[in-house]
Amino acid sequence: MPNAAIKSTVYCLNHTPELGLQYGTTPCLERRDKPDSPFLANLPGFIQPYEDAVRYAPNLTYIGAMTVEQLEEHPLPWHSNLASAPIRFGKYGEIMPEDEFLGLLDICDVFDLVWLETSFAESVRGKLNAHPVLDAEVLKRLKGGRDIAAIRDEIAGKAALPLYFAGEVVGCCRRAHEVDETLSAHVILENLASKAGGVLALLHLLKKAGMEPGEVDFLVECSEEAVGDMNQRGGGNLAKSIAEIAGCVNASGLDVRAFCAAPVNALITGASLVASGARRNVIVLAGGALPKLFMNSRDHVKKEHPALENCLGSFAVLLTPDDGTAPVIRLDALGKHSVGAGASPQAVTTALVWDPLRKAGLNFADVDKYAAELQIPEITLPAGAGDVPEANAKMIAALAVVKGQLERAAIGEFVSRHGLVGFAHTQGHIPSGVPFLGHAADAIASGDMKRAMIIGKGSLFLARMTGLSDGASFLVEASSGEPVGSLTRDEVKTILLDALAELAHTLRAD
Amino acid sequence: MGKLTGKKLILLGERDGVPSPAMEACFAGSGAEVVFSATQCFV
Numbered sequence: 001m002p003n004a005a006i007k008s009t010v011y012c013l014n015h016t017p018e019l020g021l022q023y024g025t026t027p028c029l030e031r032r033d034k035p036d037s038p039f040l041a042n043l044p045g046f047i048q049p050y051e052d053a054v055r056y057a058p059n060l061t062y063i064g065a066m067t068v069e070q071l072e073e074h075p076l077p078w079h080s081n082l083a084s085a086p087i088r089f090g091k092y093g094e095i096m097p098e099d100e101f102l103g104l105l106d107i108c109d110v111f112d113l114v115w116l117e118t119s120f121a122e123s124v125r126g127k128l129n130a131h132p133v134l135d136a137e138v139l140k141r142l143k144g145g146r147d148i149a150a151i152r153d154e155i156a157g158k159a160a161l162p163l164y165f166a167g168e169v170v171g172c173c174r175r176a177h178e179v180d181e182t183l184s185a186h187v188i189l190e191n192l193a194s195k196a197g198g199v200l201a202l203l204h205l206l207k208k209a210g211m212e213p214g215e216v217d218f219l220v221e222c223s224e225e226a227v228g229d230m231n232q233r234g235g236g237n238l239a240k241s242i243a244e245i246a247g248c249v250n251a252s253g254l255d256v257r258a259f260c261a262a263p264v265n266a267l268i269t270g271a272s273l274v275a276s277g278a279r280r281n282v283i284v285l286a287g288g289a290l291p292k293l294f295m296n297s298r299d300h301v302k303k304e305h306p307a308l309e310n311c312l313g314s315f316a317v318l319l320t321p322d323d324g325t326a327p328v329i330r331l332d333a334l335g336k337h338s339v340g341a342g343a344s345p346q347a348v349t350t351a352l353v354w355d356p357l358r359k360a361g362l363n364f365a366d367v368d369k370y371a372a373e374l375q376i377p378e379i380t381l382p383a384g385a386g387d388v389p390e391a392n393a394k395m396i397a398a399l400a401v402v403k404g405q406l407e408r409a410a411i412g413e414f415v416s417r418h419g420l421v422g423f424a425h426t427q428g429h430i431p432s433g434v435p436f437l438g439h440a441a442d443a444i445a446s447g448d449m450k451r452a453m454i455i456g457k458g459s460l461f462l463a464r465m466t467g468l469s470d471g472a473s474f475l476v477e478a479s480s481g482e483p484v485g486s487l488t489r490d491e492v493k494t495i496l497l498d499a500l501a502e503l504a505h506t507l508r509a510d
Numbered sequence: 511m512g513k514l515t516g517k518k519l520i521l522l523g524e525r526d527g528v529p530s531p532a533m534e535a536c537f538a539g540s541g542a543e544v545v546f547s548a549t550q551c552f553v
Contacts, residue, residue, distance in 0.1 A: 342532075342535075343531035344532040345528065345529075380552070383552060385524070385526075385553060386526075386527070388526050388553055391526055391527065426552075426553045428553070431553065457525060457526070459551035461548070461549050462551060467531055469549070
C-alpha cells in the first residue's frame with residue numbers, strides 16, 4: 001500500500017494572556033457570575049510574562065528550540081528553572097507576542113470586524129514588517145486603524161468585545177450580525193483566533209518547505225471551532241479561509257472535526273488523499289482554542305501555582321507522495337476506537353495500540369516512542385488531572401504485560417523508554433500526539449529513531465450527542481525507499497518474465 | 511444481596527483515567543442505581 005511522506009512540520013505558539021483573561025471560558029464565566037471574586041482579582045498575579053514564556057522549556061521544545069531529550073533532563077519545576085536565554089524562533093516555528101497576534105487577527109479579518117486603535121495598529125505594523133514569514137502581500141491586509149472613541153462606542157453600544165494590550169484597550173472585535181448568536185463578537189473572536197494561528201503556522205510551513213503559496217493543492221483544517229451562521233452553525237471550511245490569507249490561490253480544503261482526535265484523523269485523511277494520488281500535496285493544520293486559555297487556572301491560583309495556560313497553539317504538516325527518503329505515515333496499520341470497542345482504558349488502548357501493532361506485525365517494544373496526549377504536566381498536575389502523557393504510557397505498558405510481551409516489573413522502564421514527557425499546552429486538539437511528529441520525523445530521518453506511534457483521543461461525549469469517546473492512531477517510520485509510482489523489484493521481475501515469455505512464444509511461432 | 515443494593519450512584523469519569531461508561535460496566539449487577547454518569551475532560 002502506498003504511504004504519504006511527512007515533508008515538513010511547523011509548530012507555533014501565540015502568547016495571549018490578555019485574551020485569555022478576558023475570553024478564556026473559566027475567567028470569562030467567573031467575570032459574568034462573580035465579578036468581585038478573589039480568583040479573578042488574583043489571577044493576573046500568576047500569569048507568566050512573555051519574557052518568561054520564551055524561556056520556558058516546554059514551549060521551547062514545542063517550537064523545536066530544544067529536543068525532547070533536553071526537556072527530560074531540564075531541572076523541575078520548569079516554570080521556575082527557565083532557559084538561560086530567551087528564544088522566539090525555533091526550527092519548527094515561533095512564540096509570537098500578544099500585540100503582534102492582535103495584528104494578525106486584524107490581517108485575518110476580511111469583514112471589518114477587528115478594529116485596532118490607529119497608533120497601536122501602526123506600532124504593530126512596524127513590528128510585523130520585520131517578521132520573517134509575513135510578506136508584503138499579507139501585510140497589505142493590516143488595516144489602518146480606528147479612532148479610540150469609535151472603538152469605545154462599538155464596545156459600549158454595539159456589543160463589541162474590547163481587545164487589550166498592556167492593560168489598555170487597543171481595539172475591539174465587533175459582532176458580525178445583530179441577532180445571530182453564532183456570529184456574535186465572542187464567537188467571531190474565537191474563530192478568528194483559531195484562523196490566525198492556522199495562518200501563522202501555514203506561512204512558516206511554506207517558508208520552511210521552500211514552497212510557493214501557489215504550489216499548495218489542498219488543506220485539511222482540524223481545530224475545534226465551528227464556523228457558520230445560525231442556519232448552519234458548523235458550516236465549515238476554515239481551511240480555505242486560511243489558504244486565502246496565505247495566498248494559496250490554487251488550493252482548496254476542508255475541515256475535519258473529532259474533538260482532540262481531529263488532528264490524527266486529519267493526518268490520516270490528508271495522507272490518504274496524497275497516497276491515492278487524489279491530491280498532489282496536502283497541508284494539515286490547526287490554530288488554537290481561545291476558550292481553553294486559563295481553563296484550569298482556578299486550581300492554579302488556589303494552589304499559588306503559575307497559571308501557565310497562556311498560549312494558543314498551532315501546527316502545520318506538509319504531506320507529499322512517498323519519495324523514498326522522507327519519513328512516512330503508514331496507511332496499512334491504522335488504529336481506530338470503534339463504536340463497539342468499549343470504554344475501559346484497556347479497551348481503548350487495545351483499539352489504538354494493540355490492533356495497529358498486530359496489523360503491522362510488530363511488538364510493543366518495536367515502537368521507540370508512543371505519543372499519546374502530550375499536555376505539560378505542570379499544568380495538569382496542580383489541577384488534579386495527573387500526568388496525562390505518563391498515564392497513557394502506563395496504560396500501554398500494562399497492556400504489553402497483559403499480552404505477555406513485558407514483565408510486570410519492567411513497566412517503569414518501558415514508560416521511561418517508550419513514553420514521552422508532555423510539552424504542549426492544554427489546547428485540546430493541539431497536544432493530541434501530533435506535537436511529537438516533528439521531533440519523530442527528524443529523529444527517523446537522522447537514523448536516531450526507527451518508529452513512533454501518534455495517538456489522538458477525543459472527548460466526543462462533551463457534545464452530548466453520544467456517551468462515547470473517540471481515538472485514532474498511526475505509525476511513523478522511515479520510507480521503504482520505493483517512491484510512489486515506482487516499481488518494486490518483484491513487479492520488475494514479473495514484467496521481465498512476461499516479456500521473455502512473449503518473446504519465446506514469438507520465436508516458437510516463427 | 512450485595513453491599514450496594516438499593517444505593518444510588520453518581521459516577522464521574524475522566525477520559526484519560528477511568529471513563530464513566532467503564533464504571534457503569536463495573537457496577538452492572540451490583541444492585542445499585544446509577545442516577546448520574548458523566549465523563550469530563552480537562553485538557
